[in-house]
Amino acid sequence: MVDHGHGITILKTLAEFEQWREHVMKKGFDVSFKEYHEKVVSTTHRNTNLEIPFVVGKLPETINCPVCPRRMDIVISCKCCHIDNVRKS
Numbered sequence: 001m002v003d004h005g006h007g008i009t010i011l012k013t014l015a016e017f018e019q020w021r022e023h024v025m026k027k028g029f030d031v032s033f034k035e036y037h038e039k040v041v042s043t044t045h046r047n048t049n050l051e052i053p054f055v056v057g058k059l060p061e062t063i064n065c066p067v068c069p070r071r072m073d074i075v076i077s078c079k080c081c082h083i084d085n086v087r088k089s
Contacts, residue, residue, distance in 0.1 A: 006046045006067075013037045048072070 013020075013036050020036040027035070048067050052059070063072045 006041075006048070008046055009037060009040045009044055012040050012044065016040070 013033060016036070020032050023032040023035070048065055050063065050066075050072070052063075059074070063074060064070070065072050
C-alpha cells in the first residue's frame, strides 16, 4: 500500500478509480491503488513544502527532499492566521 503521498496525487488516484477498478479483483485494492498512484505521480507536477519552526540560528544549512534525492531550496515565508480577536501590541 502507499504509505505516503501528496494530497493532490492521492485524491487524483481516488477520483480516477473507474480507470483502475478492473484490476482490483485480480490484484487486490492495495496493489491496484499503488500501481495507479505511481502512474499519477509520474505524470503530475507537484511541489513539496516543509514547515520548520524558526528558532534564531537553528535553521539547517541544507534539507533533502523527503520525496526525491534532491536538495530543497530554503526560503523564508511569513503567514498570518487572521485571528481577529487578538489585539496588536
